[in-house]
Amino acid sequence: MPISQAQFLRSNLILLAGAAIALLIIVIAAFWLTRASERQFDEVVAFRETRSATADLLSLAQDAETGQRGYLLSRDAAYLRPYTDAIARFEPTLQRLKASAGAAELAQAEVTRLEGALRGKLAELAQTIAVAERGAWDEALATVRQGFGRNLMDDVRVGLGSIIAQSEQRLQRAIAGQETASTRLRWTIALGALVIILFAAAAFWTIVRYTREIIAARSEVTALNIGLEQRVQQRTEALTRANEEIQRFAYIVTHDLRAPLVNIMGFTSELEATAAPIKAYFDAGEAATPAALEEARIAVDADLPEAISFIRSSTRKMDGLINAILKISREGKRVLRAEAIDLPAALQAAAAAVHHQASENGDGITVECPPLKIRSDRLSIEQIFGNLLDNAIKYRSPKRELKVVMRAKREKSGWVVIEVEDNGRGIAPTDHERIFELFRRSGTQDKPGEGIGLAHVRTIVRNLGGDITVSSKLDAGTTFSILLPPDLSAVQRSTAT
Structure with a gap:
C-alpha cells in the first residue's frame, strides 16, 4: 500500500x-x-x-x-x-x-x-x-x-x-x-x-520506500508499456538463475558431506577391526600370550583413540557444514564472516583430517608455511583445502606413492599465495580451464564425482576476493595456486561502495 x-x-x-x-x-x-x-x-x-x-x-x-x-x-x-x-x-x-x-x-x-x-x-x-x-x-x-x-x-x-x-x-x-x-x-x-x-532502520526503510514510490510513480506512466516486455524477460532470467543456483547448491552439499562420511565409515570399519585383538585377548583369558596382550594394548592405547579422534573430527566437520546449510536455507545466502585465521594451523588441520587416506604411514601430506595470519571466512577456507586435498587423493597416480605439499607465503603486495601440489595423474593443458566449469570433468572418468568440486572452490575463492589457477602436466602432478587478500573485511567494504 x-x-x-x-x-x-x-x-x-x-x-x-x-x-x-x-x-x-x-x-x-x-x-x-x-x-x-x-x-x-x-x-x-x-x-x-x-x-x-x-x-x-x-x-x-x-x-x-x-x-x-x-x-x-x-x-x-x-x-x-x-x-x-x-x-x-x-x-x-x-x-x-x-x-x-x-x-x-x-x-x-x-x-x-x-x-x-x-x-x-x-x-x-x-x-x-x-x-x-x-x-x-x-x-x-x-x-x-x-x-x-x-x-x-x-x-x-x-x-x-x-x-x-x-x-x-x-x-x-x-x-x-x-x-x-x-x-x-x-x-x-x-x-x-x-x-x-x-528505530533508525525503520526510519531509513520508510524514507527509502517513500522515495522509491515517488520515483516509481513518476516513471511508471512512461515506462509501463515500453518496458513491460523487458521487465518480464529480466524476471524470467532472474528466476532461471535462482533455479540453477538451487540445483548447484544441492550438488555442492552432496559433495562437501562425502569426505567426512568416508572418514567416519573408514574409521568405523577400523574400530571393528581393532576390536578383534581385544576380543581375542579376553577370550583367551589366562592363556593369552604376551603377543596377544601387546596387540590388545596397542588397540586400546593407539588404534581406538586415533579412530575415535578422526570420527569426532569428521562429525564436527559435518556438523559445521550442516549448520551452514541450514543457515543458507533460512537466509538465502551465507554471510561471509572475517576472522583471524592462523594459516599454518589451518593447513595442518586440513592435512590431519585426510592423512590416513593419503598414505599408510601418515607422511603423504606435508605443510611448508611460515607463521602467517589472514582475516577471512574460516568455513570457506576449510572447504577450499578439503576439496583440493580430496581431489589430490582421489586422482593419485597408481605408479607412485602419493605426495602432497601444502605451502603458503605472503607477497610484497600483502596478498597471500597458497599452493597445493601433488604428484598425481596431472591434467592436460586443454582442460586447465575446463575443470573449473560446473559439472565438467577431465581425464579418465574412473572415479565417482559430479564435476562440481573445483567449480565450487573457484566460487568460494572469488567470493573471498581472490582467484585460483592451476599448473599441471599429464602424469607429472598438479599445482593449484590460490591468491587471497590479507583481509576479507577490506574487500567487502570496497565491494559495498
Whole structure:
C-alpha cells in the first residue's frame, strides 16, 4: 500500500521520538549502573586492604613470638631480629587495619578487642625478653610455660582469622556485585543500541520506500508499456538463475558431506577391526600370550583413540557444514564472516583430517608455511583445502606413492599465495580451464564425482576476493595456486561502495 505524505511525516516523528526516549533511558541506566559499579569497586578496595592488613598483623605477631622463642631457647640475641622487626612494623600495620576496617564497615568492637589482645601479647613477649636479658633465663621460660602468652596468641589467631574470613566473604560478594553491575551495563548499552538501530532502520526503510514510490510513480506512466516486455524477460532470467543456483547448491552439499562420511565409515570399519585383538585377548583369558596382550594394548592405547579422534573430527566437520546449510536455507545466502585465521594451523588441520587416506604411514601430506595470519571466512577456507586435498587423493597416480605439499607465503603486495601440489595423474593443458566449469570433468572418468568440486572452490575463492589457477602436466602432478587478500573485511567494504 502506498505511503501518503501525512503517514510518512507521522511515522518518522514517532520513530524519532522513540529513539530519543531509548537514548534517554540508556543514559540514565548507564549513569546508575556506573555509580553502582564504582561503589562496588570502593568496597572491593576496602575489603582487600582489610584482609591484607589483618594478614600482616597476624604474620607480625607470629614473627614476634618466633623471635622470642628463638632467643629464649638459644640465648643468642641474633634470634631477636624477627621480634624487633615485628615491633617496628606493628603500630603502622595496626593503624592500617583500623582505618580499613572502618572503611569496610567491619565491627569496630571486635577490632578494639583484638587490639587489646595483640598489645597484651606484645607486652608478654617484651616482659619475658626483659627478664631473659637480666640473665634470669629460668624465670623467663617459666613465664612462657604458664600459658598466658599462648592463650593470648590463640585468641589473636582466632580473631584475626575471623576478620580475614569475613573480609574474604564480603570481598567476593563485592566482586560479584561489581561484575553483575558491569554485565548489566554492557547489556543495557547493547540492547539500547539495538533499539536505536532498529528505530533508525525503520526510519531509513520508510524514507527509502517513500522515495522509491515517488520515483516509481513518476516513471511508471512512461515506462509501463515500453518496458513491460523487458521487465518480464529480466524476471524470467532472474528466476532461471535462482533455479540453477538451487540445483548447484544441492550438488555442492552432496559433495562437501562425502569426505567426512568416508572418514567416519573408514574409521568405523577400523574400530571393528581393532576390536578383534581385544576380543581375542579376553577370550583367551589366562592363556593369552604376551603377543596377544601387546596387540590388545596397542588397540586400546593407539588404534581406538586415533579412530575415535578422526570420527569426532569428521562429525564436527559435518556438523559445521550442516549448520551452514541450514543457515543458507533460512537466509538465502551465507554471510561471509572475517576472522583471524592462523594459516599454518589451518593447513595442518586440513592435512590431519585426510592423512590416513593419503598414505599408510601418515607422511603423504606435508605443510611448508611460515607463521602467517589472514582475516577471512574460516568455513570457506576449510572447504577450499578439503576439496583440493580430496581431489589430490582421489586422482593419485597408481605408479607412485602419493605426495602432497601444502605451502603458503605472503607477497610484497600483502596478498597471500597458497599452493597445493601433488604428484598425481596431472591434467592436460586443454582442460586447465575446463575443470573449473560446473559439472565438467577431465581425464579418465574412473572415479565417482559430479564435476562440481573445483567449480565450487573457484566460487568460494572469488567470493573471498581472490582467484585460483592451476599448473599441471599429464602424469607429472598438479599445482593449484590460490591468491587471497590479507583481509576479507577490506574487500567487502570496497565491494559495498
